[in-house]
Amino acid sequence: MTTVDAISVSNLCKTFGGTRSLFGGRSHEIRAVKDVTLALNHGETLAIVGESGSGKSTLARMVVGLEVPTSGEMKIAGRDASALRAKGPRAFGQTIQYVFQDPVSSLNPRKTIGSILEAPLKRLKGYGGPRRRARMKELMDAVRMPTDALERYPHEFSGGQSQRIAIARALAAEPRIMVLDEPVSALDVSVQAQVLLLLEDLRNEFDLSYLFISHDLAVVEAISDRVAVMYFGEVVEVGSAERLFRSPQHEYTKKLISSAPRLETPTG
Numbered sequence: 001m002t003t004v005d006a007i008s009v010s011n012l013c014k015t016f017g018g019t020r021s022l023f024g025g026r027s028h029e030i031r032a033v034k035d036v037t038l039a040l041n042h043g044e045t046l047a048i049v050g051e052s053g054s055g056k057s058t059l060a061r062m063v064v065g066l067e068v069p070t071s072g073e074m075k076i077a078g079r080d081a082s083a084l085r086a087k088g089p090r091a092f093g094q095t096i097q098y099v100f101q102d103p104v105s106s107l108n109p110r111k112t113i114g115s116i117l118e119a120p121l122k123r124l125k126g127y128g129g130p131r132r133r134a135r136m137k138e139l140m141d142a143v144r145m146p147t148d149a150l151e152r153y154p155h156e157f158s159g160g161q162s163q164r165i166a167i168a169r170a171l172a173a174e175p176r177i178m179v180l181d182e183p184v185s186a187l188d189v190s191v192q193a194q195v196l197l198l199l200e201d202l203r204n205e206f207d208l209s210y211l212f213i214s215h216d217l218a219v220v221e222a223i224s225d226r227v228a229v230m231y232f233g234e235v236v237e238v239g240s241a242e243r244l245f246r247s248p249q250h251e252y253t254k255k256l257i258s259s260a261p262r263l264e265t266p267t268g
């Protein structure tokens with residue numbers, strides 16, 4: 001049996017700017033992602049870590065089709081990413097979903113949670129009428145939220161609850177892969193741990209693969225199987241989380257680890 005990578009990117013690049021302006025000058029060119037080659041294995045959590053501006057979000061946004069690569073190749077679930085997108089939003093959404101940092105702004109304030117979850121369900125086959133309602137309850141259950149949340153509006157929920165709802169909406173599309181860009185960074189530390197545990201349970205329950213982006217090493221250490229370190233647009237080191245935290249190889253990784261507060265060993 002051959003196993004297909006959930007995501008594989010080869011020599012991926014993204015450059016912003018550098019276009020000629022009306023007045024003849026060239027705008028400053030930013031090479032946000034430089035020649036990144038990386039694979040997310042099926043069933044694993046691969047973290048992308050690096051400081052602000054290192055290109056993590058740009059990489060994530062290219063993978064989910066929100067940003068067009070300048071060059072390079074991307075495969076999702078073994079298929080060329082643009083060919084998969086060309087099959088339409090249902091096929092693409094059933095393969096890969098995106099959850100990002102700010103759960104509050106990601107939920108439409110004028111819609112109940114029920115109607116927020118309804119949109120992705122309407123795209124799928126087999127969720128007409130009563131079955132759709134039952135599925136919404138299942139999704140609330142899956143993210144440990146009460147069923148009556150379906151009748152309520154986003155402003156009635158805390159940041160952590162809102163992120164659970166955003167996760168439920170992503171799950172509604174029945175994806176195999178999730179790209180999570182700083183999904184707990186806006187939450188209090190105590191809430192972060194709960195959402196990380198939830199994500200881990202969901203990954204096992206629904207056989208998901210996660211590309212998990214974070215600038216926070218404590219979070220990365222808690223959730224990831226493997227870690228890729230980004231520095232000025234490049235992946236400078238990739239390895240198992242266990243190996244990378246124990247014996248970082250690249251100078252930048254060493255610096256990052258030695259300067260970060262850890263969950264288990266508070267500094268001072």
Ligand code: ADP
Pocket residue numbers: 016017030031032050051052053054055056057058059
């Ligand atoms: P991170 O998520 O690691 O903080 P980003 O991918 O958001 O990093 O940004 C990487 C670099 O690309 C930064 O210098 C940022 O300013 C730049 N950048 C990101 N998006 C754009 C854009 N749409 N236009 C111009 N520059 C951008």
Ligand code: MG
Pocket residue numbers: 056057058
């Ligand atoms: Mg970012």
